[in-house]
Amino acid sequence: MAASTLDAALAPALQERRRQSLYRQRRTLESSQGASVWVDGKRMVGFCSNDYLGLASHPQVIAALRAASDDYGVGSGASHLVCGHSREHHALEEELAAFCGRERALLFSTGYMANLGAITALLGRGDALFEDRLNHASLLDAGLLSGARFQRFKHNDLDHLETRLAGSDARRRLIAVDGVFSMDGDRAPLPELAAVAARHNGWLMVDDAHGFGCLGATGAGTVEHYGLNQDQVPILMGTLGKALGTFGAFVAGSEALIETLIQFARSYIYTTALPPAVAAATRTSLALVQSEPWRREHLNALIARFRRGARELGLTLMDSDTAVQPLLVGDESRALALAERLEARGYWVVAIRPPTVPAGSARLRVTLSAAHTTEQVDGLLSALTESLRAEGAR
Numbered sequence: 001m002a003a004s005t006l007d008a009a010l011a012p013a014l015q016e017r018r019r020q021s022l023y024r025q026r027r028t029l030e031s032s033q034g035a036s037v038w039v040d041g042k043r044m045v046g047f048c049s050n051d052y053l054g055l056a057s058h059p060q061v062i063a064a065l066r067a068a069s070d071d072y073g074v075g076s077g078a079s080h081l082v083c084g085h086s087r088e089h090h091a092l093e094e095e096l097a098a099f100c101g102r103e104r105a106l107l108f109s110t111g112y113m114a115n116l117g118a119i120t121a122l123l124g125r126g127d128a129l130f131e132d133r134l135n136h137a138s139l140l141d142a143g144l145l146s147g148a149r150f151q152r153f154k155h156n157d158l159d160h161l162e163t164r165l166a167g168s169d170a171r172r173r174l175i176a177v178d179g180v181f182s183m184d185g186d187r188a189p190l191p192e193l194a195a196v197a198a199r200h201n202g203w204l205m206v207d208d209a210h211g212f213g214c215l216g217a218t219g220a221g222t223v224e225h226y227g228l229n230q231d232q233v234p235i236l237m238g239t240l241g242k243a244l245g246t247f248g249a250f251v252a253g254s255e256a257l258i259e260t261l262i263q264f265a266r267s268y269i270y271t272t273a274l275p276p277a278v279a280a281a282t283r284t285s286l287a288l289v290q291s292e293p294w295r296r297e298h299l300n301a302l303i304a305r306f307r308r309g310a311r312e313l314g315l316t317l318m319d320s321d322t323a324v325q326p327l328l329v330g331d332e333s334r335a336l337a338l339a340e341r342l343e344a345r346g347y348w349v350v351a352i353r354p355p356t357v358p359a360g361s362a363r364l365r366v367t368l369s370a371a372h373t374t375e376q377v378d379g380l381l382s383a384l385t386e387s388l389r390a391e392g393a394r
C-alpha cells in the first residue's frame with residue numbers, strides 16, 4: 001500500500017531525531033499569552049514567549065480586534081492585489097512607515113514571507129547575498145530561493161564580511177542581518193555594517209523581529225537604537241507577532257522599494273491578506289508601544305535583574321542586553337533535562353537545540369516580558385538554582 005511505503009520511508013529520520021535528543025514536540029496552550037499560562041492542564045510561569053511587551057492579551061488590543069471584526073468580518077477574502085486590501089491594512093502601513101521614519105511600509109502575512117518576498121524580489125542569478133551565519137532560517141531560505149550567489153560570514157565579523165564583499169564582482173549586493181539575533185539576543189553592529197555596505201556599494205537589510213517594539217527610545221527598534229536612517233538601512237523588516245503581540249510583518253523603505261515588492265514579491269502577491277481586524281488590532285498595539293513606554297522600562301529592569309541574578313549563580317549568560325536571555329548548556333539531552341526540572345518547579349522554558357542553533361550549543365532560551373513581575377523573575381532564578389543542584393546530585 002502506498003501509505004505504508006511512505007511511512008517506512010519516513011521512519012528512519014524520525015528515529016534518528018529521537019536518538020539525538022533533537023525530536024520536537026508541541027505543547028498545548030490552554031490560555032492566552034501572559035506571564036502565567038496553562039499548558040497541558042498545568043499552570044506555569046512562562047519564559048519562552050516572544051510577547052515581549054505583554055501586548056498579546058492587552059484589553060485594548062482585544063477590544064480593537066473584536067470591534068473591527070464586527071465591521072470587517074473575519075477573512076480578508078483575497079490577496080492585497082485582488083480585493084483583500086482594506087482600509088485597516090492601508091492605515092497600518094502608513095502608521096508603520098511614519099513610526100519607523102521610512103517613506104513607505106508594506107504588510108506581509110508573516111515575517112517568514114516578508115523575508116522570502118523581499119530577497120527574491122531584489123536578487124536573482126548573478127547577484128550576491130551576504131548573510132550573518134546566525135541569521136534566522138527565513139533569511140537563509142530566502143537566500144537559497146533567490147538564486148543569487150549566497151555567502152555567509154562569521155557572526156558579527158565585519159572583517160570577514162569585507163573580505164567576502166571585496167571578492168565579489170556582482171552587480172547587486174545585499175547584506176542581510178538580524179537586528180537582534182533570535183537565539184542569542186545580541187545585536188548586529190548596524191552602524192559599522194552600514195558603513196561597510198556603503199564602502200562596497202551594497203544594500204543593508206535588517207530583520208528586526210526581536211528589536212521592533214523593544215529597542216530605541218520610542219520602540220522603533222534596533223535602527224532607532226542606533227539612529228540609522230533609510231539611506232543607511234534601506235530595507236527594514238519588522239514582525240508584528242512578537243513585541244507587537246498580534247500577527248504579520250512589514251517591510252519599510254523607499255517608495256521604489258515598496259513598489260518593487262508590490263510588483264515582484266511573490267509571497268506578497270500570491271497569498272491571502274491578513275484579516276483586516278488583525279491589522280486594526282495591530283494599529284492599537286502600535287499606539288500602545290508609543291503611549292506606554294513603561295513597558296520597555298519595566299522589561300529593561302527585568303533584563304538587568306535576571307542578568308545580575310544569573311551571574312551570581314555562575315550561569316553562562318550570552319552577550320545580550322535584550323529580552324532574549326539564553327543560558328548556554330551545550331549538550332542537547334542536558335538542556336532537555338534542565339527544562340524538565342524547571343517545568344517540575346512550575347517554570348516553562350524551552351530547550352533550543354540544533355538545527356535551530358549550531359551543534360553543541362543547545363541552550364535554555366529564556367525570554368523576558370513586560371508582563372512578568374520581579375517576583376516571577378526571582379522565582380525563575382531560584383528554580384534554576386534548584387534544578388542545577390538537583391542535576392549535580394543526580
Ligand SMILES: *Cc1c(COP(=O)(O)O)cnc(C)c1O
Nearest residue numbers: 110111112136138182209239241
Ligand atoms: C520570528 C522571526 C521571523 C519570522 O516571523 P514570523 O512572523 O513569525 O513568520 C523572521 N525573522 C526573525 C529573526 C524571527 O525571529
